[in-house]
Amino acid sequence: MRSSPLPPYFLILLVFLIHCSIQVSCFRFNFPTFEKDDEKQLILSEDTTDIEQNAIQVTPDFSNGIYIETKSGRAVYKKPFRLWRDSHTIASFNTTFVLNIEKKTSPGGEGLAFIIAGNSTLPPNSEGRWLGIVNSNPNGSQVVAMEFDTRKSDDQDLDDNHIGLDINSINSMLSVSLTRFGFNISGGRDLWALLQYDGQNLTVRVNETLVLSQRLDLSRYLPKEVFVGFSASTSNETQLNCVISWEFFGTDIEGEGNLLWVAWIMIAVVILVLFIGVLFYLYWRIGPIEEDLEGAQKNIEDEIRRSDFAPKKFRFSKLKQATSNFSPNNKLGKGGFGTVYKGSWGNKDVAVKRVSKKSNQGKQEFIAEVTTIGNLNHKNLVKLIGWCYERRELLLVYEYMPNGSLDKYIFCDKKAGIVESRLNWEQRQNIIQGAAQALEYLHNGCQNRVLHRDIKASNIMLDSEFIAKLGDFGLARTIHEKEKAYHSTIEIAGTPGYMAPETFLTSRATVEIDVYSFGVLILEVVCGRKPGNKSEQKNYNNSIVNWVWEHYKNGKITAAVDSRMDGNFVENEAERVLILGLACCHPNPHYRPCMRTVSQVLLGGIDPPEVPQERPSFVLPAMPPSFTQMEYSLKGSQLNPFTDLAGR
Numbered sequence: 001m002r003s004s005p006l007p008p009y010f011l012i013l014l015v016f017l018i019h020c021s022i023q024v025s026c027f028r029f030n031f032p033t034f035e036k037d038d039e040k041q042l043i044l045s046e047d048t049t050d051i052e053q054n055a056i057q058v059t060p061d062f063s064n065g066i067y068i069e070t071k072s073g074r075a076v077y078k079k080p081f082r083l084w085r086d087s088h089t090i091a092s093f094n095t096t097f098v099l100n101i102e103k104k105t106s107p108g109g110e111g112l113a114f115i116i117a118g119n120s121t122l123p124p125n126s127e128g129r130w131l132g133i134v135n136s137n138p139n140g141s142q143v144v145a146m147e148f149d150t151r152k153s154d155d156q157d158l159d160d161n162h163i164g165l166d167i168n169s170i171n172s173m174l175s176v177s178l179t180r181f182g183f184n185i186s187g188g189r190d191l192w193a194l195l196q197y198d199g200q201n202l203t204v205r206v207n208e209t210l211v212l213s214q215r216l217d218l219s220r221y222l223p224k225e226v227f228v229g230f231s232a233s234t235s236n237e238t239q240l241n242c243v244i245s246w247e248f249f250g251t252d253i254e255g256e257g258n259l260l261w262v263a264w265i266m267i268a269v270v271i272l273v274l275f276i277g278v279l280f281y282l283y284w285r286i287g288p289i290e291e292d293l294e295g296a297q298k299n300i301e302d303e304i305r306r307s308d309f310a311p312k313k314f315r316f317s318k319l320k321q322a323t324s325n326f327s328p329n330n331k332l333g334k335g336g337f338g339t340v341y342k343g344s345w346g347n348k349d350v351a352v353k354r355v356s357k358k359s360n361q362g363k364q365e366f367i368a369e370v371t372t373i374g375n376l377n378h379k380n381l382v383k384l385i386g387w388c389y390e391r392r393e394l395l396l397v398y399e400y401m402p403n404g405s406l407d408k409y410i411f412c413d414k415k416a417g418i419v420e421s422r423l424n425w426e427q428r429q430n431i432i433q434g435a436a437q438a439l440e441y442l443h444n445g446c447q448n449r450v451l452h453r454d455i456k457a458s459n460i461m462l463d464s465e466f467i468a469k470l471g472d473f474g475l476a477r478t479i480h481e482k483e484k485a486y487h488s489t490i491e492i493a494g495t496p497g498y499m500a501p502e503t504f505l506t507s508r509a510t511v512e513i514d515v516y517s518f519g520v521l522i523l524e525v526v527c528g529r530k531p532g533n534k535s536e537q538k539n540y541n542n543s544i545v546n547w548v549w550e551h552y553k554n555g556k557i558t559a560a561v562d563s564r565m566d567g568n569f570v571e572n573e574a575e576r577v578l579i580l581g582l583a584c585c586h587p588n589p590h591y592r593p594c595m596r597t598v599s600q601v602l603l604g605g606i607d608p609p610e611v612p613q614e615r616p617s618f619v620l621p622a623m624p625p626s627f628t629q630m631e632y633s634l635k636g637s638q639l640n641p642f643t644d645l646a647g648r
């Protein structure tokens with residue numbers, strides 16, 4: 001079983017999508033230290049805040065050469081953070097930052113805060129006790145702050161060394177003094193802070209000590225999109241408010257939305273991939289709906305390669321040149337599926353059959369022909385020299401038969417310029433023998449049994465010495481199990497007049513049907529008559545069979561012999577051959593001899609089978625011996641086959 005190419009691609013796709021979804025599901029940044037360049041990633045309040053000394057100077061540093069008194073500043077991350085979508089969907093985050101606050105006056109002031117704000121802009125007049133968080137009119141502000149207050153500026157303040165949770169106000173709803181934990185915020189030492197929010201609770205750790213934990217619904221106070229960062233202020237009391245490093249991890253609830261999209265896209269992709277997979281599978285199992293010639297060509301080449309006398313593959317250009325561009329002057333004849341031209345290169349002549357491009361049947365015929373006779377070699381078979389499939393052109397190259405096809409001689413075709421039949425008795429006998437040997441070889445002599453299915457005078461070719469060569473394998477079918485003597489087929493193939501009466505009932509190609517056609521051929525060659533006209537064929541009474549049988553019944557079968565031989569034939573030989581022909585045309589396939597017997601009779605080894613004086617009538621259903629009762633089904637619709645069937 002061919003392994004499907006889909007799973008690896010599918011896995012790669014899946015990994016890629018998961019990778020993408022992980023990427024978008026995080027809102028994350030990290031400043032292990034601050035460089036001047038990092039200002040691009042931040043929104044800094046003008047005149048007061050910038051990056052100096054590898055730190056965010058939230059309120060001015062001395063190095064700026066400006067006053068540091070009575071200032072406020074803000075520094076927030078440029079990209080807003082999606083905090084919530086609805087009351088059920090609130091982002092969680094954690095952030096770690098290191099502060100360094102150094103008093104410049106005593107007691108120092110005012111302080112620094114981590115802020116989550118709807119507005120990135122520093123509120124005016126927010127210096128002094130307002131820490132850059134709000135100003136004296138906090139109405140309409142949307143800000144939550146964790147203040148690191150270093151000055152007790154009023155009675156509300158716990159002391160000059162505390163943290164506090166401020167919501168839209170400078171008055172802390174909760175404050176904790178750090179003095180009892182042994183930490184001095186404004187002592188000029190690094191202060192390590194970790195804020196964690198899980199969507200419900202906010203916890204604060206300072207230098208790895210849990211100092212605050214509070215249940216908090218941030219979505220109540222803040223817009224959906226917020227800026228995160230720092231604010232700070234000084235008054236107449238001053239200090240340096242520095243942020244040394246900062247890392248932020250947030251879940252991206254927008255990303256979760258994206259995740260949902262990704263999930264939908266993945267489902268769609270999976271369905272699409274499965275659908276395509278199913279199509280591929282069906283294509284592979286059932287095969288192309290129309291015969292795929294590219295594939296066929298490969299099959300043909302495979303099949304041909306196995307054969308010792310493999311036909312050659314020709315270039316179209318060479319065949320075009322050999323036939324003088326398929327000149328009408330070189331036309332030898334027109335078959336059911338194509339036109340035959342004479343071609344020559346050097347002093348070698350060939351017959352080139354150009355399969356009609358329009359005919360789909362023609363393609364099948366082409367394949368049948370190359371795969372059946374391509375592998376066969378017998379002196380009484382027309383040799384297939386080569387083939388060509390190029391530019392949608394199908395061509396077959398055969399050995400050239402100077403005397404053309406047999407029908408021109410026996411039917412005295414005036415158009416072909418043969419007015420008088422030139423075939424004498426010996427030639428006729430040789431032709432029958434040759435054809436019999438060819439058919440016997442097909443049925444019994446080659447590796448796989450081949451049913452020709454279209455034995456008739458126009459398919460017997462004559463070489464320069466009037467040796468018969470069986471050709472036109474367009475309808476031929478190879479049967480791969482040797483024992484089996486029939487080929488299941490849904491189409492009725494053959495040429496009216498040569499078709500056995502049971503053909504239309506069996507829907508199968510059988511050896512007996514080939515034998516019947518061969519019997520008709522014998523009678524034609526000996527009697528010089530066409531097999532019958534259409535109206536007579538309708539009741540399966542092929543006229544030539546009936547006609548000869550009448551002579552046999554009247555006791556003088558040799559009266560049927562072609563009068564154009566002027567009696568120059570061997571009486572008892574002619575009688576044997578005609579009786580053999582009748583035996584082959586027995587309406588009941590059970591009584592027809594096999595081709596081996598036919599050959600032996602023709603070579604004079606044995607007598608022809610006995611034939612009843614009166615032509616037996618065809619009795620329904622007469623099944624060929626080569627298939628069993630079980631497989632047989634009578635289809636009423638097939639009883640009147642000629643309506644759709646054109647002779648070839």
Ligand SMILES: *[C@@H]1O[C@H](CO)[C@@H](O)[C@H](O)[C@H]1NC(C)=O
Nearest residue numbers: 093094095096194196249250
């Ligand atoms: C912060 O959150 C991220 C992502 O959820 C997690 O990997 C990390 O360990 C957290 N850090 C702390 C200090 O909690």
Ligand SMILES: *[C@@H]1O[C@H](CO)[C@@H](O)[C@H](O)[C@H]1NC(C)=O
Nearest residue numbers: 118119120121122123124140
């Ligand atoms: C942000 O705050 C500034 C200063 O208070 C104000 O001018 C601006 O309109 C605010 N922006 C929004 C979107 O509220």
Ligand SMILES: *[C@@H]1O[C@H](CO)[C@@H](O)[C@H](O)[C@H]1NC(C)=O
Nearest residue numbers: 135136137138139140141168
């Ligand atoms: C702020 O809003 C409150 C009511 O919400 C109102 O009483 C107060 O006067 C407002 N303050 C200012 C400065 O507008």
Ligand SMILES: *[C@@H]1O[C@H](CO)[C@@H](O)[C@H](O)[C@H]1NC(C)=O
Nearest residue numbers: 183184185189190191192207
């Ligand atoms: C916090 O811890 C660091 C080392 O972990 C130390 O250097 C620093 O002084 C501490 N800060 C305070 C305010 O105690």
Ligand SMILES: *[C@@H]1O[C@H](CO)[C@@H](O)[C@H](O)[C@H]1NC(C)=O
Nearest residue numbers: 103106161179184185186187
């Ligand atoms: C913190 O340190 C500064 C400078 O050393 C000092 O002036 C201040 O009193 C200290 N505050 C506390 C609460 O220990």
Ligand SMILES: *[C@@H]1O[C@H](CO)[C@@H](O)[C@H](O)[C@H]1NC(C)=O
Nearest residue numbers: 198199200201202213214215
């Ligand atoms: C939040 O904190 C409260 C106590 O303050 C606790 O009972 C609750 O379990 C915490 N919730 C979560 C989700 O950690």
Ligand SMILES: *[C@@H]1O[C@H](CO)[C@@H](O)[C@H](O)[C@H]1NC(C)=O
Nearest residue numbers: 105106107108235236237238
């Ligand atoms: C700041 O002002 C307050 C009162 O307005 C005063 O007590 C304090 O000494 C001043 N601080 C400095 C450093 O001038």
